[in-house]
Amino acid sequence: MLESTLHTGTISAADAEQTVVAPPETSSRRMTLNMGPQHPSTHGVLRVVLELDGETIVTAIPDIGFLHTGIEKECEVKTWQQVVTLTDRVDYLANLSNNLVYALAVEKLIGDIEIPPRAQWMRVMMAEFSRLNSHLVWLGTHALDIGAMSVFFYCFREREDILRILEMFSGQRMMTSYIRIGGLALEPPRGWQHVVGKFIRAFPSKVDEYEELLDTNPIWTRRTQGVGIAPLENLLDLGVTGPMIRAAGVKWDIRKAEPYSSYDKFDFEICTRTENDVFARYRVRLGEMRQSARIITQALEGMPEGAWQADAPKIVLPEREKMKTQMEALIYHFKIVTEGFRVPAGEVYQAVESPRGEIGYYVVSDGTSKPYRVFMRTPSFGNLQALPALLEGRLLADSIAALGSMDFVLGDVDR
Amino acid sequence: MLPDQLKEDSVAAALEARFPDAITGGHAERGEQTLFILPARIVEVCRFLKDEQAFLRLSGITAVDWHPADPRFEVVYLLHSLDRNKRFRLKCWVAESECEIDSVTGVWRSANWYEREVFDMFGVTFRGHPDLRRILMPSDWEGHPLRKDFPVHGYKYSYQDE
Numbered sequence: 001m002l003e004s005t006l007h008t009g010t011i012s013a014a015d016a017e018q019t020v021v022a023p024p025e026t027s028s029r030r031m032t033l034n035m036g037p038q039h040p041s042t043h044g045v046l047r048v049v050l051e052l053d054g055e056t057i058v059t060a061i062p063d064i065g066f067l068h069t070g071i072e073k074e075c076e077v078k079t080w081q082q083v084v085t086l087t088d089r090v091d092y093l094a095n096l097s098n099n100l101v102y103a104l105a106v107e108k109l110i111g112d113i114e115i116p117p118r119a120q121w122m123r124v125m126m127a128e129f130s131r132l133n134s135h136l137v138w139l140g141t142h143a144l145d146i147g148a149m150s151v152f153f154y155c156f157r158e159r160e161d162i163l164r165i166l167e168m169f170s171g172q173r174m175m176t177s178y179i180r181i182g183g184l185a186l187e188p189p190r191g192w193q194h195v196v197g198k199f200i201r202a203f204p205s206k207v208d209e210y211e212e213l214l215d216t217n218p219i220w221t222r223r224t225q226g227v228g229i230a231p232l233e234n235l236l237d238l239g240v241t242g243p244m245i246r247a248a249g250v251k252w253d254i255r256k257a258e259p260y261s262s263y264d265k266f267d268f269e270i271c272t273r274t275e276n277d278v279f280a281r282y283r284v285r286l287g288e289m290r291q292s293a294r295i296i297t298q299a300l301e302g303m304p305e306g307a308w309q310a311d312a313p314k315i316v317l318p319e320r321e322k323m324k325t326q327m328e329a330l331i332y333h334f335k336i337v338t339e340g341f342r343v344p345a346g347e348v349y350q351a352v353e354s355p356r357g358e359i360g361y362y363v364v365s366d367g368t369s370k371p372y373r374v375f376m377r378t379p380s381f382g383n384l385q386a387l388p389a390l391l392e393g394r395l396l397a398d399s400i401a402a403l404g405s406m407d408f409v410l411g412d413v414d415r
Numbered sequence: 416m417l418p419d420q421l422k423e424d425s426v427a428a429a430l431e432a433r434f435p436d437a438i439t440g441g442h443a444e445r446g447e448q449t450l451f452i453l454p455a456r457i458v459e460v461c462r463f464l465k466d467e468q469a470f471l472r473l474s475g476i477t478a479v480d481w482h483p484a485d486p487r488f489e490v491v492y493l494l495h496s497l498d499r500n501k502r503f504r505l506k507c508w509v510a511e512s513e514c515e516i517d518s519v520t521g522v523w524r525s526a527n528w529y530e531r532e533v534f535d536m537f538g539v540t541f542r543g544h545p546d547l548r549r550i551l552m553p554s555d556w557e558g559h560p561l562r563k564d565f566p567v568h569g570y571k572y573s574y575q576d577e
Contacts, residue, residue, distance in 0.1 A: 239525030375477040
């Protein structure tokens with residue numbers, strides 16, 4: 001087995017830039033294979049330059065940036081509240097986690113703003129829905145990659161229900177922008193308890209269904225067990241977070257380690273495994289789906305009453321009714337919509353646990369109504385860096401399973 | 416010199432004891448600790464934090480452009496320790512005339528892509544980086560997009576052309 005190294009393989013990085021590379025003279029068996037950017041199993045536009053010796057991958061060089069849209073640059077010309085819509089588009093499968101981390105970061109910068117308990121709990125519930133959504137898409141497409149097609153349909157059936165719930169809350173299926181600085185975008189709709197309750201009571205048995213479909217499938221178990229292993233030290237050193245390292249035995253979850261948005265009031269467990277292979281990552285994510293369902297049930301049963309937005313007239317838009325009757329509310333509305341609110345100068349780094357791992361926003365303010373700098377530490381970017389460590393020295397046929405088990409979103413990598 | 420608000424912090428105190436002349440300042444605001452380090456000493460400081468202070472993880476490296484100030488760039492290192500459940504931030508000022516700093520890829524391998532990103536977006540070069548080339552922008556791109564003097568719509572494209 002080859003020790004994976006950074007870029008010390010037999011093809012240089014400059015060669016990887018070229019689409020066609022002449023085979024190295026030392027071995028006539030070696031060939032270079034371009035995987036992507038349009039390969040269906042890369043789930044987006046990722047290009048991996050593979051150097052093969054027969055069926056074995058000698059070097060793998062990921063080439064990213066095809067989906068780069070300059071979101072960090074665009075943040076600098078939008079007002080603080082407008083940036084929320086951009087954060088949706090970073091990780092489009094877990095947009096509520098992105099909304100949440102940005103809102104938390106800016107609220108930390110503002111300092112004297114208190115988010116009412118109802119909004120905090122609602123944020124937790126929505127973030128867990130987005131975790132379920134993301135894990136369902138991952139499980140469905142990953143099983144599809146490996147050849148188990150029916151799981152895909154089962155997962156997307158439940159995902160559709162979740163998207164309907166998100167639509168009910170925010171008016172949008174995917175780009176929800178539901179979590180805003182100072183609370184939520186809209187009041188929770190009437191009768192949401194009924195819809196969420198109906199879904200969440202049925203959901204745990206659905207997870208059992210996926211489990212049964214896959215665990216009793218000999219092809220699935222043989223293609224995932226013992227595949228995609230890399231030493232834990234390497235994974236940590238390469239910046240991997242989330243289910244990837246929990247499947248290697250690290251009991252670290254930011255929801256527990258640095259609780260935010262009243263996660264400390266919820267009772268749930270961190271799912272870990274020790275095998276560190278594709279199968280272990282699948283089991284960890286299945287476990288997380290069950291834990292998310294637990295959290296949503298607790299949020300549903302114990303949802304506090306009260307305001308869903310902070311009492312901060314300079315930051316939160318006034319109610320429509322007040323705007324029409326009170327001069328002050330009208331002035332605030334005009335100020336917020338035209339100029340935006342000012343955030344005290346300073347800098348914060350806020351991290352939350354997204355479905356993929358640590359998502360952290362480093363936000364710098366210079367005291368104006370627009371962010372001075374927003375750096376998005378995205379989990380997919382950090383995880384993808386470990387791709388050569390998972391692929392090099394393994395069989396080409398296993399590359400799809402290993403790649404899929406990382407669960408990256410290319411929008412999250414390239415921003 | 417260690418500022419008063421950081422005297423209580425164990426990491427800052429350990430750094431002060433070990434590298435008294437490498438620290439140029441720092442602050443602890445909103446519960447987050449930041450230390451300014453001399454750019455020439457960054458690698459040994461990082462190695463000390465990783466090996467002896469259990470900061471096994473590097474969450475990320477980024478930069479902030481304070482154009483037109485001099486020194487212009489602030490390179491930010493976001494460190495995290497799993498064992499101590501603690502985050503810590505290091506910063507280095509890099510002048511535009513020099514625009515170079517030592518690479519910490521030898522300390523954490525995850526620094527590789529983050530330094531490439533900073534190079535791509537800000538044009539700060541990292542000495543000793545194994546593979547310093549653009550990561551997100553095309554390889555023939557001109558300029559560094561996250562610099563403050565880089566227009567949002569780019570140099571070449573203008574809405575008026577349409």
